[in-house]
Amino acid sequence: MQDDWTENCPIRGELHDGLTAETASISPKYFYDALGSTLFEAICALPEYYPTRTEAQIFDQHAEDIAATVGKGVTMIDLGAGNCAKAARLFPSLQPRQYVPIDISTEFLREAVNGLRQKFPAIPMQEIAMDFSTSLQLPSTVGRENRLFFYPGSSLGNFAPEEALQFLRRMRHGLQLGEAGGVLLGIDLVKEKAVLDAAYDDALGVTAAFNRNALLHVNRLLGSDFVVDDWQHRGFFNPELSRIEMHLEARRDVTVTWCGGGRKFRQGERIHSENSYKFTPDGFNDLLRQAGFGQAKMWFDPQKWFMLCYARPV
Numbered sequence: 631m632q633d634d635w636t637e638n639c640p641i642r643g644e645l646h647d648g649l650t651a652e653t654a655s656i657s658p659k660y661f662y663d664a665l666g667s668t669l670f671e672a673i674c675a676l677p678e679y680y681p682t683r684t685e686a687q688i689f690d691q692h693a694e695d696i697a698a699t700v701g702k703g704v705t706m707i708d709l710g711a712g713n714c715a716k717a718a719r720l721f722p723s724l725q726p727r728q729y730v731p732i733d734i735s736t737e738f739l740r741e742a743v744n745g746l747r748q749k750f751p752a753i754p755m756q757e758i759a760m761d762f763s764t765s766l767q768l769p770s771t772v773g774r775e776n777r778l779f780f781y782p783g784s785s786l787g788n789f790a791p792e793e794a795l796q797f798l799r800r801m802r803h804g805l806q807l808g809e810a811g812g813v814l815l816g817i818d819l820v821k822e823k824a825v826l827d828a829a830y831d832d833a834l835g836v837t838a839a840f841n842r843n844a845l846l847h848v849n850r851l852l853g854s855d856f857v858v859d860d861w862q863h864r865g866f867f868n869p870e871l872s873r874i875e876m877h878l879e880a881r882r883d884v885t886v887t888w889c890g891g892g893r894k895f896r897q898g899e900r901i902h903s904e905n906s907y908k909f910t911p912d913g914f915n916d917l918l919r920q921a922g923f924g925q926a927k928m929w930f931d932p933q934k935w936f937m938l939c940y941a942r943p944v
Contacts, residue, residue: 838863
């Protein structure tokens with residue numbers, strides 16, 4: 631039975647419940663310890679992983695129009711900021727009055743912001759280490775006027791459709807009625823399966839290392855005894871559900887234990903570690919409307935593999 635050790639800690643309780651469910655799972659937020667964040671930076675540089683460079687191309691080609699649409703002097707709230715490079719690319723055009731990067735990886739975020747302060751000393755910055763997937767309660771020190779929730783890199787696709795809707799509604803709630811402000815979102819679009827499969831299962835195996843590293847993070851958080859070599863990476867596009875799926879598949883029969891629980895995994899049994907939903911422009915616009923936003927302004931790369939969109943509340 632689950633004991634007080636897991637019951638009294640939300641993180642351990644969440645991991646216990648996910649690993650003991652009929653279909654075992656862990657949240658993709660557990661990818662991002664210090665090593666996982668570094669591995670994700672490496673993924674972004676891979677030839678197969680198109681989202682980062684394609685989104686950067688949109689930023690560069692449409693910088694003036696993005697700035698004219700969004701406006702200058704925003705309170706820029708960067709969700710899942712990582713190394714903060716995407717936001718920093720927009721600093722010259724948006725000239726934020728305050729930059730608020732938020733990330734679950736505390737150490738990685740602190741180092742990134744320390745470097746950014748040296749490059750942009752005139753911009754007030756307040757980093758926040760938090761899990762924003764279930765709550766967007768911001769401290770009073772975050773400016774309330776002209777807020778821009780910045781969520782690039784297609785991370786919204788990690789939420790199931792209903793969860794994505796609720797997350798958009800939380801961002802909508804965080805914007806003040808009667809004030810300027812909005813959301814600037816990176817959205818990955820549906821495309822050929824071969825392109826998507828390669829992006830999440832690269833030839834060098836960096837994505838595999840990223841996925842398997844989550845087990846080491848879980849070991850530290852839960853006190854479990856996962857052995858990385860017992861597991862292999864699976865990443866592929868599921869066209870019926872319009873999503874990438876990432877799994878960790880047992881190479882052999884293996885028993886994993888932790889304080890308060892454990893599970894025997896059969897060879898071939900999987901732990902579901904991530905979904906990444908892909909959208910159509912019309913489908914995403916409908917989702918925004920359901921969340922309380924008006925018609926979005928959208929920018930695309932020439933192949934229409936990716937889009938950046940801005941929307942204000944109605």
